[in-house]
Amino acid sequence: MSERKAKPESREDYRARLRTQVMRIARDILHREGLSALQVRRVAEEAGCSVGTLYNIFGDVEGLVLAANAETLVELGEALSTVARRSAAGTLEQRLMALAIAYLDYATINRLRWKAVFEHYVADASLVEANSEHRRRLLALIEGQLTAAIDDPSTRADVARALFAAVHGIVLLALDNKLGSFDASQCEREIRFIVSLAAAKLDPR
Amino acid sequence: MSERKAKPESREDYRARLRTQVMRIARDILHREGLSALQVRRVAEEAGCSVGTLYNIFGDVEGLVLAANAETLVELGEALSTVARRSAAGTLEQRLMALAIAYLDYATINRLRWKAVFEHYVADASLVEANSEHRRRLLALIEGQLTAAIDDPSTRADVARALFAAVHGIVLLALDNKLGSFDASQCEREIRFIVSLAAAKLDPR
Numbered sequence: 001m002s003e004r005k006a007k008p009e010s011r012e013d014y015r016a017r018l019r020t021q022v023m024r025i026a027r028d029i030l031h032r033e034g035l036s037a038l039q040v041r042r043v044a045e046e047a048g049c050s051v052g053t054l055y056n057i058f059g060d061v062e063g064l065v066l067a068a069n070a071e072t073l074v075e076l077g078e079a080l081s082t083v084a085r086r087s088a089a090g091t092l093e094q095r096l097m098a099l100a101i102a103y104l105d106y107a108t109i110n111r112l113r114w115k116a117v118f119e120h121y122v123a124d125a126s127l128v129e130a131n132s133e134h135r136r137r138l139l140a141l142i143e144g145q146l147t148a149a150i151d152d153p154s155t156r157a158d159v160a161r162a163l164f165a166a167v168h169g170i171v172l173l174a175l176d177n178k179l180g181s182f183d184a185s186q187c188e189r190e191i192r193f194i195v196s197l198a199a200a201k202l203d204p205r
Numbered sequence: 206m207s208e209r210k211a212k213p214e215s216r217e218d219y220r221a222r223l224r225t226q227v228m229r230i231a232r233d234i235l236h237r238e239g240l241s242a243l244q245v246r247r248v249a250e251e252a253g254c255s256v257g258t259l260y261n262i263f264g265d266v267e268g269l270v271l272a273a274n275a276e277t278l279v280e281l282g283e284a285l286s287t288v289a290r291r292s293a294a295g296t297l298e299q300r301l302m303a304l305a306i307a308y309l310d311y312a313t314i315n316r317l318r319w320k321a322v323f324e325h326y327v328a329d330a331s332l333v334e335a336n337s338e339h340r341r342r343l344l345a346l347i348e349g350q351l352t353a354a355i356d357d358p359s360t361r362a363d364v365a366r367a368l369f370a371a372v373h374g375i376v377l378l379a380l381d382n383k384l385g386s387f388d389a390s391q392c393e394r395e396i397r398f399i400v401s402l403a404a405a406k407l408d409p410r
Binding site: 036118119121122132135139158159161162164165166167168169170172173174176177178179180186189190191193194197198200201 | 241323324326327337340344363364366367369370371372373374375377378379381382383384385391394395396398399402403405406
């Protein structure tokens with residue numbers, strides 16, 4: 001028996017603890033089985049709470065998926081930030097390439113969780129905006145590499161989006177075997193083709 | 206009453222007619238509701254046949270989805286071929302840009318059907334290969350633009366894959382509002398950034 005006599009848990013504490021537990025369950029389901037397996041009823045069962053309680057915390061199933069995907073985006077952002085810091089002394093090509101390869105690695109290791117972020121179609125514009133902070137942080141990482149090369153912020157933003165989306169497309173089609181069976185070195189060559197073109201144009205030394 | 210006394214339809218004719226009808230139903234479901242709505246039971250019901258008959262024709266649900274997606278790829282290939290013929294006299298940048306914009310247009314107009322091709326994850330390597338003919342035809346269209354610029358066929362294939370995947374990524378994230386709400390002119394600027402980089406490197410006049 002515990003020495004401290006446990007005070008009854010407050011409603012707020014219960015909700016916070018349940019939220020943490022649910023996020024862990026959701027992460028695990030996304031990791032093993034992907035987006036289509038993330039259903040409110042199943043999560044409630046595994047968490048030992050009612051479906052109604054989950055709806056109270058997350059609003060609806062969209063809210064649960066967005067929260068789980070937000071965690072993936074934060075984790076991805078941390079992985080890329082670490083690589084950006086480590087490669088900060090390199091040339092533009094080296095820095096962009098380091099980010100792109102880190103993206104490929106993250107997507108390879110966390111394939112289903114990473115896919116869930118992009119598979120989940122959000123039609124509601126206000127929800128698109130609600131999740132925009134994580135998206136902006138990812139793009140800001142790329143824009144940060146381009147500050148010396150591109151003065152105009154709006155051009156810089158366009159180029160960062162183009163590079164992100166181009167590398168995303170290469171990684172996605174490769175991991176999904178859409179242009180043939182996955183071949184990591186082929187995928188890296190394709191990424192390098194795009195990144196080195198951009199670096200040669202933007203940082204012509 | 207028809208003049209010709211109808212002969213009883215042969216088994217082969219029935220299957221061919223049913224196949225055509227089922228493909229039309231599948232196309233319609235993909236167009237309106239997307240991949241997740243394409244279920245064998247529903248298609249059988251709309252076609253007025255048994256689930257077993259559908260399995261006899263298509264093998265399994267994978268077979269039905271692959272057949273429907275193959276039709277989309279053929280249609281997409283025809284749209285791109287037409288554009289390639291029409292722009293054949295242009296510079297490399299003009300020709301690649303024409304293909305990329307035609308891809309964006311096709312994806313915009315046929316969004317759910319186009320997404321179904323890429324959403325449908327095929328784990329089985331033999332099925333990946335079975336559908337590779339359509340994929341090769343699309344890539345061959347891009348490779349065809351690059352013959353004068355790149356001698357080595359394997360480099361040419363790499364560059365074609367990289368360009369296809371890069372444009373695909375830009376179009377996909379844009380249409381899915383993944384980097385903000387869809388903005389066609391922004392999407393075109395991103396495509397132009399990638400394509401013009403490649404053209405400037407490969408066709409430096």
